Amino acid sequence: MPNNDKPVNGQENPSFLDVLNQLPPAPPAPELDGKPGTRRLARLRAAWKESWQEGGFLYQRWEEVFQARHASWHEVANWIKAAALFGGLSLIVLMLDAAGDIASATLKGLSAVPASGAGDGSGLWGTVDHPVRVFLADQAAHLSVAPAALYAFWQLTGLVGLVGGFFGNAGARIAWLLFGLGSLAMIWSTAPAGGRAAATGLAALIWALASMFALRGLTLRPVVHNHPPQYQFNPALHLHATIPAGDDLGPDNVHPLQR
Template sequence: MPSNDNTPRADRQELAYLPVPFPKAPPKEPRFAALRTWWQEAWEEDGVLRAMWEDVLSAPEDGFRYMAPWLRAVLMVAGVSFIVLMAKAAGEVVLEGLHQLLTAVPKVQVGGDTSSGVFAVVDQPVRTYIAQHSAGLPVAASTVYTLWLLTGITGLVLGYLSRNNGVRAMWAGWGAASVFMVWTATPATSRPIAVGLAVLAWTVLSAFAMRGLTLRRRVGRPARPARVSVKPEIHVHVPAPAPAPVVEQHPHSGCPFRD
């Protein structure tokens, strides 16, 4: 029966090739331990996140001019991005509306008797002139006629509201072009009457589009004199009193003398 005695003896051979146990690996740090440490340090008294949070809290009192530079940069980037997105959305809406308008324009008849009354005296010659001179253009004559109407309406409305010289110049050019088209497309027998009515209508509408326009040179009003508050005050110069003479006693006589 084998013995369980492990006492070393002379007749016992030790096995030198037995494997040596590996040292135990150091325990791993918990996951996100470094991140948690940084988070705690960032919210301490002098931490980065603590300073940024204080900048955010003091922003309403400091105003846009004196707030933290990083916060002002973030607000400016956000504002510019918002304006760009709004402009893009508005541009898409305007372009879609303009596309629908221009695609519906070819239904308008140009060169035909589609108007009546006094307005037809100006409108029908303009339609006829556009139909005759827009044959080789890449756009339809109806599109040109619609753009002509939009230009006149824009010049009339914006000239009345904004009083801008550029808009007034556009209105004047539109009126001159309209009178020229009426003169060219109207038969010779009735041309003077048609041109006269066109000029009269354009002049009446110019009273609104050219509102506030004057040929007189504007002279600025004289500046008001500055208000100076006069307070009668009397300043009397009082001289400083002269120092009194020093009287010394003579050591040998009892008579005083002056220095």
Template sequence: MQSHDHTPGQNHQELAYLPVPFPKAPPKKPRFAALRAWWDTAWEENGVLYTMWEDVLSVPEAGFRHMAPWLRAVLMVAGVSFVVLMAKAAGEVVLEALHQLLTAVPKVQVGVDTSSGVFAVVDQPVRTYIAQHAAGLPVEGSTVYTLWLLTGIVALVLGYLSRNNGVRAMWTAHGAATVFMVWTATPDTSRPVAVALAVLAWTFLSAFAMRGLTLRRPAARPVEITVQPEIHVPVQPPAAPADQHNGCPFRD
């Protein structure tokens, strides 16, 4: 049978071995497409970021009390964090200054005659008592003596300024401890005079530390009763309308 293919030297069966083209891969989505879509949606009207930005812009008019709750919470957390950081920094400075003060204190001699005058009547027995009873403590006796002085000064100043009962109690305990140390460390022959001078000095300073303290109970204020006479006039009922027919029994 004669073939209908007019191409010279070409076999019809070779068409089955031609290469088959592969399907094209789908185009890849650009990176961060979902993030970009969310970003565009969030900045649309009534979106999340759009609403938050509107809350921020309305702060000057709304004030702290009426601002958005989430913004108020952020400001409160930031404020508390700032206060904590400042308190920590201030505490480190105070502790460093106190450490330098206490490390320099041991140069002060304790238990010897380092004071003179009337102040020595109270000061020297206190130094002697602290030197005798601070031997087994992990701090130096001079440090204890400095803390004793600081406690008295702080209680005196704060008691005069604040009139706080807790500060007054601290001042009272400091005075009682001082009198006890003077009584214990003073020789028997001069003990009464030393204790008397210590009590007089503490009483004189107590006039400043316990300023405003009174043992009298505050007088009760009389209750003010205000009498305001009022006259209540009852509301009169409205008068009945007059009859249009002047009492005529016949009506239209």
């Protein structure tokens, strides 16, 4: 099969021009004389059938696709690699574009949340929730955002950190820790002076109980991996004794063994 491309990594790069090179000559049928469109259609049909025969362009491409299921990445044809990379990049771009639209719609929805009351701070949850609402309302007065949007974003952060941390996501657990520390700081700065310590301590206990789910499976013990040595070292001591020549060991140096 003719191919104008140079082989890369021992593989030939297919070219669509090979299909055109396989076009057979126009069939010399008398009924096709004077009809160029019909003659071209007949040539295309003949080329299509020939390309699917053994050794044809489309036949070889189909064999490469069939073999790619059982081959490694380095053994796959180059055109299949290019198609897979292009499809993967296109999918990533679509996902990023969709994620951007979702994030933009979420932020716009949070900004359009109607203002909600700060509550009276009664009850166990109100003791923790009311100082946070008051703190965010005071800070929103100096920002171009509604207090309800800040409160909704605070709730969303806590929910994402709790659910994501339960499934072991490291980023969600970091967000959960920052969410708890920020909540304790807001409660301490806004709660009444007489009950500041009690409100902060109560919030810390609630946060600790919720952390049992958000930080599930987290341990502070160091993880020790015992791997067998890759090589063995056997020390050995080699002593080389040098025996002097026979002239140095005369009869005088030989003493009989006596009892």
